[in-house]
Amino acid sequence: MDNNSTLRPELVWIDGRCYRFGDSGVWSKDRGTAVYQEESMYLEDDYDSDEDSASEEFDVQPYNGRFKHTFYLAKPFFPFVIGTKGSTRKRLETETSTSIQIPKLGQNGDIVLVGPTRQKVILARQRIDNLIKTSRKKLHYTHFISIPTNCESVQNGFQKFKESVLAANEPMRGVEEEIFQNPKKMHLTIGMLVLVDSIEREEAVRALEHCKENIIAPAILKNGPLLLTVQGVDYMNDDPAEVNVLYAKVYSKDNVLQEIADQISDYFFDIGFLRKDADKVNLHITLMNTKFRIPEDERRGAKRETFDATKILKAHKDTKFGEFTLSTIHISQLHSQSSNGYYEITGSIIC
Template sequence: MDILKPDVMWIEQRCYRINPRDSSIQIDNGERFDKDEFTEENLECPVEEPNEDFDIEITENGNYKTSFRVPKFYFAMVIGPKGAVKHRLEDETKTQIRVPKQGFEGNIVITGSSKSGVSTARRRIDLIVMSARWRQQFTHFISLPMNGVTIKKRYLEFKEKVLEYCCNSRGIDASIFQSPEKLHLTLGTLVLMDTDEREKAAHALEECKETIIDPLLRNRSLPLSMVGIEYMNDDPAEVDVLYGKVFMKNDSDILQELSDRTVDFFTSKGLMQKQYDRVKLHVTLMNTLFRNEDSSASDHETSKRKQKPRESFDATSILKNFENFDFGSYTVEEMHLSLRYSKSSNGYYQASAQIKLA
């Protein structure tokens, strides 16, 4: 890590510096979580402590209290093995922390004789939850559908030609191609563990439209072209994902700006982890995660299967023959909060929320 440009994480509009370390903890269900990047212990605020943006009330007996919702999935991390994490937090902050019993939902409640102790305990629990969150597989993503009639037709032609001319290349078969109905641009990914979090993300999408998207587009459309293919690793003979390149038809930067500012907005809300300075504008065409996918499998079964080791494919011949393949044009009209491993009645991903762009 460059000490002059440290890695940072935004949590609820607060910026923390990440200090690498290498250790692990075991939670109550026996699962181990590596603590090498995002943990309550190795995140520190690089600026002066800000004013709190959450409520702390005074109880009848003069103590301080804060109550806040956390998805029940994270309760085990807050408690720790045999209650060790919870006890340590209580000792160090001079507070009492009440966590709902296993299997139950509800708020975590922190009480203490000092406001600063309650505040510190709350912030540290926020960090525990957020560090666990960013180590999970994402459940949702912000998408721009790229599944217009022309795009789908040309994509199916591309698929047919690849299977005909590159059938002898290692690892290439029909199962690793994206469904034409699901072609899309991914702007960023989210981990949403319960209904409350999904509603929060849906509200953020509407707010993003009002404050970011509408002022930027000013009722203009997003006419896009998809021309050419690319991969993102160093060896074309060992590829896991092949992408289509996406451009604005009028050569403007408005799609890039819209994508970057949308990610920045969701990151500032603590709903997304920003991975790159700029969003990579691409559409997944082939992905080894799709290999031998069973369309009848449940979302949970699909998720478990895709955690298994992947078999790459040799894309050398595809790149040679289809480097500048023209997939056509499409005017994007919607932005979706899409559910991973899902399928709606029209073949696209199920939308937890969606907005019109123009």
């Protein structure tokens, strides 16, 4: 998350507040020639139970002796629901005894489901939701939930760490200035998001507000202001002599930050915007990353040159970078830079 290009975001007003939304490319390059590829795996994990915790209360209305449900779906997902020559839609319609109306290719609009019973319509909606969750994994990340950690104390600590590493008496393989993080972009990532249009970005902003009211505010009310300590270093892989990412660890009293981060991650996962690679969020601040030495437009699939972090890990295992009080959480745009050097803000909350 280190791009230095600056986006020109669109301004959107939500509930009296102005948020900045930037256009992001969400399609992977290899999807361009196969967007109608049928998704066959969705049948394996169909949401058939009304008790499924991921389900919501759907607005199903009587309609000419049948039942009808209308809902918004972002345009980039239409091909996944249609499938090759309409095969996925036909299969969904057959197995749920419903008709599925989808706007024509290139047009915006709602999906309309019509079926003989309320249960059949709900089943069709649940299967489409499950299909979209699977399909979202095929798209590039566009945003991430971040805690800015670029306060003065942490930046100063990082600068001292950087100077110490670069001034080491003995050279360390692969260690050079260009793999260090931009101090203005220092952050802690709670989760990676795929938000394909302005509607989804608005929903994500509202979801963050929900997390503030139902997760963060109660935790702070119970524990007081959340002081975060940045201390010690660790690495992502198994071999300290072959490292791609080295990071600083983040702590809070009674593990409150971990609980907050995990609950936010769970909530965004449940509403379908976040992918989870683990049950718990890895609380870390990236200090060094070998991808920083590769031009951004060449990074996808590029081979990375690792570095030997053995001596760094030993010398800085207890290094304290600084402390700060949690004050804000952002939904940040990937591959962006604002006027203050941090990422462009899609939405934010004050903690």
